[in-house]
Amino acid sequence: MNTPKTFLYEQRDGVATITLNRPERLNAITFEVYRELTDFFAQLRDDKDVRVVVITGAGRAFCSGGDVRDIIGELQGSDAEGLLDFTRLTCELIRNMRALPKPIIAGINGTTAGAGACIALASDIRIAAEEAKIAFIFVKVGLAGTDMGATYLLPRVVGLAKATELLMTGDFISAQEAETIGLYNRVVPRDQLETVTREFATKLARGPALGLAKTKEMLNREMHMGFESALEAEAVAQALCMQHPDFEEAHAAFIEKRPAKFK
Numbered sequence: 001m002n003t004p005k006t007f008l009y010e011q012r013d014g015v016a017t018i019t020l021n022r023p024e025r026l027n028a029i030t031f032e033v034y035r036e037l038t039d040f041f042a043q044l045r046d047d048k049d050v051r052v053v054v055i056t057g058a059g060r061a062f063c064s065g066g067d068v069r070d071i072i073g074e075l076q077g078s079d080a081e082g083l084l085d086f087t088r089l090t091c092e093l094i095r096n097m098r099a100l101p102k103p104i105i106a107g108i109n110g111t112t113a114g115a116g117a118c119i120a121l122a123s124d125i126r127i128a129a130e131e132a133k134i135a136f137i138f139v140k141v142g143l144a145g146t147d148m149g150a151t152y153l154l155p156r157v158v159g160l161a162k163a164t165e166l167l168m169t170g171d172f173i174s175a176q177e178a179e180t181i182g183l184y185n186r187v188v189p190r191d192q193l194e195t196v197t198r199e200f201a202t203k204l205a206r207g208p209a210l211g212l213a214k215t216k217e218m219l220n221r222e223m224h225m226g227f228e229s230a231l232e233a234e235a236v237a238q239a240l241c242m243q244h245p246d247f248e249e250a251h252a253a254f255i256e257k258r259p260a261k262f263k
Contacts, residue, residue, distance in 0.1 A: 053104045066114060
């Protein structure tokens with residue numbers, strides 16, 4: 001893996017940590033950040049040393065969305081083709097996150113808005129600091145709430161009624177409300193966020209990589225399936241996992257009364 005230029009990256013004990021690093025701009029995303037993040041998530045598919053990915057932000061924000069000067073200002077003079085190229089780029093980032101066969105945990109350290117909210121939403125697990133308010137603010141800047149997978153993913157996470165409210169108003173909600181509606185998996189004091197997120201990531205990193213990959217794959221695929229098709233797809237996926245050494249190792253560990261050591 002090449003060292004990224006637009007964000008910080010650390011890999012340790014199977015956990016890769018991406019830190020958005022423009023704290024003076026509340027980690028607002030530029031064109032360059034979009035492109036590098038998109039490519040980086042694609043590259044992580046083939047990195048065998050990475051089992052779990054954490055994405056977080058430096059400073060007091062997770063990500064405040066697209067940079068007003070670098071992106072919103074620049075887009076004002078673009079033609080229809082240029083605008084579509086940009087919106088497709090933003091969607092490609094979300095596509096690569098959902099296609100990554102490894103769990104992604106958003107460690108939401110602070111204010112999260114717009115594109116930042118969509119990045120958090122596209123993650124598999126969201127652990128947030130108590131100060132981490134969130135908003136899908138697209139209507140506040142004269143756009144539709146349908147951005148970067150929001151109108152697809154958000155209703156599936158929080159339900160249609162609440163998703164409609166959040167996307168049509170663009171209003172911020174507190175971390176506590178986000179946890180109540182199921183948008184955040186858990187909320188912790190700010191000084192515990194890094195530790196709790198790391199512990200959760202390490203727990204997943206010790207799990208069966210194929211089993212976790214198949215779980216994420218089926219969660220994605222079954223959004224489009226009827227019940228009978230889903231049952232057959234799950235039968236095939238589970239039979240495949242039963243052929244993997246992790247299944248044999250789990251049984252041996254149970255018999256020998258020891259923790260399983262998945263490969």
